[in-house]
Every structure is written in structure tokens, then in C-alpha cells.
Amino acid sequence: MARPRKEGMDYFPHDTDAVNDTKIEALRMLYGNDGYAFYFILLELIYRQPNFELDVSDAETLQILAKKVEVSPEKFSNMMQTAIKRECFDPVAYHERGVLTSEGVKKRSKVVVDKREKMRKKSSNGAENELLPDSCIVSDAETREESTQSKSKSKRKVKEKINKIHYAEFVTLSREEYDKLISSHGEEKTNRMIEILNNYKGSNGKKYKSDYLAILNWVVKRVEEEEQRGERRQSEPFSREQTTANQYNANGSYHSNSNGKPVTNTGYASGARVQPQASGSDKAPSKYNEFVRR
Structure with missing residues (x-):
């Protein structure tokens, strides 16, 4: 089953300095970020078209595009006139055929289209070579006197192309x-x-x-x-x-000491018991305290 033919482009180059382009800058200065969004939303739609031209000749399409840009139809119309005046899009194509495109769009898209066509031809040639009978491939090897080193290299290249998979x-x-x-x-x-x-x-x-x-x-x-x-x-x-x-400390249940280890009110710090102190200097240590010290 043949692979479906690809039309349009899924992505396109976006200059990192596009915001300072004089054409786009005019849209931004007059309409703010709406002007910037207007230009690149339309550019995305243009690149998705099979012929890289967006038809804007009817009023219904303009209303739909205004909704997509999220501006009023009146503001969209004003932005369109500014874009045509500043030649963000081709004025001749817009006035004569009611389409949006530009010389830059055509130039960049041609590179991709030519690349696709070349790849299709390579795939087609590879498929034809795979259908050749075995006798056609062996015949050169059997007639060694007529075979040259250049022919053997050519055969190896053809074989490599056949083995490549998209x-x-x-x-x-x-x-x-x-x-x-x-x-x-x-x-x-x-x-x-x-x-x-x-x-x-x-x-x-x-x-x-x-x-x-x-x-x-x-x-x-x-x-x-x-x-x-x-x-x-x-x-x-x-x-x-x-x-x-x-850093947690709730109702004095525990806190962190200088080493970052939690100390509880029961006298524990990281699992070690704190030695209890005598309540007065005149009291002798209890048997319990002596046991703890040992």
C-alpha cells in the first residue's frame, strides 16, 4: 500500500529576531500582541496549505479567522490592511486573487517540496530494483571479463540504497x-x-x-x-x-537543633536520650540516674 502523499508543512522556520522585523513591528506598535498573534497564526495556516496560499476572498472565512485570532472582525480587517500595506504578505496576490502568501513563504516551501520529490524518486527507483529477477543481478558476476571495478562499486551503491528504510x-x-x-x-x-x-x-x-x-x-x-x-x-x-x-515545628512537638536533627520534648535528639539533670544542687542522684549514667 502506497504511503499517503504529504501536502503542506507541519513546521516552518521562525527567526528568533522576528519581533524586531520592521514589518511585524508595525503590527505590534499599532495593535499590541494581537498584531503579533495575527501575523503568525495566518503564517501557520498558509504553510499548511498544499500550494502555500491561504484563500481569504470570502467574508465568512474572514469572520472565522477573526475568531481564531480572538479579535473583532473590524479589528481583524484593520490588521489585514496594515499587513498588506507593510508587505507582510504579497499585495499583488491579495488584490488580484484574494490569497495570502509571500515571496519568503514560496522560497522556503520550495526547498521542502523539492526535497520530498527527490526522496519519492529514490524510493520509486529502489522499489523497481527490488523487482528485478535474480538472473539479472548474477549476470554481471558471471561475465568477469566485461565487469570492471566501477561496475561493482555501482552495484554496491544500488544495494545500499535498497537497504535504506524511511x-x-x-x-x-x-x-x-x-x-x-x-x-x-x-x-x-x-x-x-x-x-x-x-x-x-x-x-x-x-x-x-x-x-x-x-x-x-x-x-x-x-x-x-x-x-x-x-x-x-x-x-x-x-x-x-x-x-x-x-523546619517543621507543631505545638512544640519537636524542632531542629543546630545540626538539623529533630529534638523532641521528651529529650530525644536523633534517637539518643538526653541526660536528665538534677532539680537542685543539694539533692543526691537517684538510683535511676546512677543507672542511666552507667
Whole structure:
């Protein structure tokens, strides 16, 4: 059964300095954070479209979008006019066809679309080679005089391509490489590594000669850092509870001494009995006290 054809994008690059972009800054200065939300909500919807263009030609769609941005239709219309005027979106496409897009959107999406098409062609060629009869593969080996070293290298490359499996849209591994990752890191951690590499390659158009080596070189460390951050967050509540318990003192039942050990009113400190003192200097110690001293 063929894999469903992917349309649109699940993620897109977001510049960390976007808040200072002059186009976006105009929306923020005029409409506050609503202007910022307006721009990026529409941008997300544009990237999810098959042709990376959002149709806003009818009034009903504009009302729905205003609800999504959580502003009034009047304010949404004003923000739209400002965005078109400042060329946050392509003015020509908006006025002539009633769609929202931009040159930057088209440029970034083209990288992803071209990458997908190339991967599909590779998969298709690999499937065709797998259907060849065994006699076609053996024939070159039988005619050694006609075979050259370059041909044998070419056969090995074809075999390697056939053995690669798509574990994500942009990540390919051989079965042996995937099993090694499972053996070293476990299935859950391996799948997280594949997810991180897939997102990175999809958003940047990055290519690696070996996705397996890329995972070993930097993705493993990224996942380990995530796990360490998670462990620190889990340990913090326990530390606070422990500190509170040491400082607890209810109705004089016990308190902490200078060493942080609880002392009770019965004269115990960390399990050791405190020596009772005589009530007066003229009294002789009782037999009980002498027994305790011994």
C-alpha cells in the first residue's frame, strides 16, 4: 500500500529576531500582541496549505479567522490592511486573487517540496530494483571479463540504497543501523532521536551522507540533555518538601537543633536520650540516674 502523499508543512522556520522585523513591528506598535498573534497564526495556516496560499476572498472565512485570532472582525480587517500595506504578505496576490502568501513563504516551501520529490524518486527507483529477477543481478558476476571495478562499486551503491528504510519523512536508516540504536539507547529514545533529526532536516533542507552518523554525532547528545533537564525538574519538588520537613515545628512537638536533627520534648535528639539533670544542687542522684549514667 502506497504511503499517503504529504501536502503542506507541519513546521516552518521562525527567526528568533522576528519581533524586531520592521514589518511585524508595525503590527505590534499599532495593535499590541494581537498584531503579533495575527501575523503568525495566518503564517501557520498558509504553510499548511498544499500550494502555500491561504484563500481569504470570502467574508465568512474572514469572520472565522477573526475568531481564531480572538479579535473583532473590524479589528481583524484593520490588521489585514496594515499587513498588506507593510508587505507582510504579497499585495499583488491579495488584490488580484484574494490569497495570502509571500515571496519568503514560496522560497522556503520550495526547498521542502523539492526535497520530498527527490526522496519519492529514490524510493520509486529502489522499489523497481527490488523487482528485478535474480538472473539479472548474477549476470554481471558471471561475465568477469566485461565487469570492471566501477561496475561493482555501482552495484554496491544500488544495494545500499535498497537497504535504506524511511523511518521518518526525511530520515533513512538501514535495518542494522536502526537495530544498533535500539540496542544502545532503547526504542523510545531512538524514536525521539529520529523525530529530532527529521524536524531539523525538514525545516533547514539539510542533507547528510549518513543519517545514522548524524544521530551519533549530535542527536544523541541533544536527547541526553533533554533527559537531564527533565530529571532536574522532577528532583526539585522533593528537595523543597525535605527542607520543609526539617523546619517543621507543631505545638512544640519537636524542632531542629543546630545540626538539623529533630529534638523532641521528651529529650530525644536523633534517637539518643538526653541526660536528665538534677532539680537542685543539694539533692543526691537517684538510683535511676546512677543507672542511666552507667
